[in-house]
Amino acid sequence: MTETAIATREQLxxxxxxxxxxxxxxxxxSGQRSNVYIDAKLTxxxxxxxxxxxxxxxxxxxxxxxxxxxxxxxxxxxxxxAAAIARESVTEVPPxxxxxxxxxxxxxxxxxxxEGLPAPEGLRVVVVDDVCxxxxxxxxxxxxxxxxxxxxxxxxxxxxxxxxxxxxxxxLSCPFESIFTLQELVSEPGPAGAxxxxxxPSCRAE
Numbered sequence: 001m002t003e004t005a006i007a008t009r010e011q012l013x014x015x016x017x018x019x020x021x022x023x024x025x026x027x028x029x030s031g032q033r034s035n036v037y038i039d040a041k042l043t044x045x046x047x048x049x050x051x052x053x054x055x056x057x058x059x060x061x062x063x064x065x066x067x068x069x070x071x072x073x074x075x076x077x078x079x080x081x082a083a084a085i086a087r088e089s090v091t092e093v094p095p096x097x098x099x100x101x102x103x104x105x106x107x108x109x110x111x112x113x114x115e116g117l118p119a120p121e122g123l124r125v126v127v128v129d130d131v132c133x134x135x136x137x138x139x140x141x142x143x144x145x146x147x148x149x150x151x152x153x154x155x156x157x158x159x160x161x162x163x164x165x166x167x168x169x170x171x172l173s174c175p176f177e178s179i180f181t182l183q184e185l186v187s188e189p190g191p192a193g194a195x196x197x198x199x200x201p202s203c204r205a206e
Contacts, residue, residue, distance in 0.1 A: 005059045012052040013180060015043045016159070021185050028133060036186055038159050040130035044080040053081055054088030056179050057156055058096075061126055064177060066153040069123040072099035072116070072145075073155075074137040077130035081158060085128070099125075101141045113144045121149030132157040132178065135165030142174050159185065 001009075019042045026037040043049045061068065072082045082098035089096040099116035114120055125145055129138045138155050145152055152174055157165070160178035169176040 001059070001063070005056070008052050008055050008059075009179070012043070012049060012056055013184065015046065015049045015052070016040070016180065016185055019043050019046065034161075036182065038131045038161075038182070038185065040077065040158055041080065044084070044130060044158070050080065050084040051088060053158070054084035054086075057081065057085045057128065058088055058092075060156055060177055060179060061154075064154060064175070066126055067124075068096055068126045068153055069094075070097040070099050070117060071126045071128050072101055072114075072141070073128045074101045074141040074144075075103060077137065078128050078141065081128045081130060101144050103140075114148055120145075122151070124151045124153055126153050127155040127174075129155070129157040131159045131161065132165035132176075133161040133163045135168040135176075138165060138176075139168060139172065142169070142172060 016038070020039050022037040022039060023035060024037065026034055028034055028037070044053055057071075061071075071085050072078060079100055082100070086096055086098040097117065099114055099120070102113050102115065105113050117123065127138060127141045127145060129141070132138055138157065142152055142155060154175035154177060155169055156177045156179070158178070159180050159182060160166070161182045166176045
């Protein structure tokens, strides 16, 4: 990773720690509880952070050798991330489009699950998400993309709570990467660069 990429990632980490990390007692999407909640959209929808989001995701994908035709994921956590990636890819040849995976098909018109792509079949895609715990929303997006005939290169999430998403996606033969782990966002540097948790999450999954 270049010095510029490292600096971009650290700047984005700062935004997440300042705006998205919440401590308390929360019920997560899985129905389980945690004392740390990551409201990622308070960062990914922020104008100053969006270029950083796009750049770190592009760097992660390119490091893995993934050069997708499009990126997207389950609405709405994935939407600002996918849009940021597409915007920052305008200098790539070809640029990367983005798409939206609905939680259920539209009730009228073409009754589609996927929005934004005229002909999804055969496209190489990377599925993105904001926060992954058990990986449920990412898995649903992967399944919808495969049903549409897309080739999944892999999946990347902004924050991995490290509670099963990677293994769940591996079971679907989908490589998984993350930009940050939860611990990186709830820790502060200690002596000699060590890390100590400000508040260790109970982390019983999303």
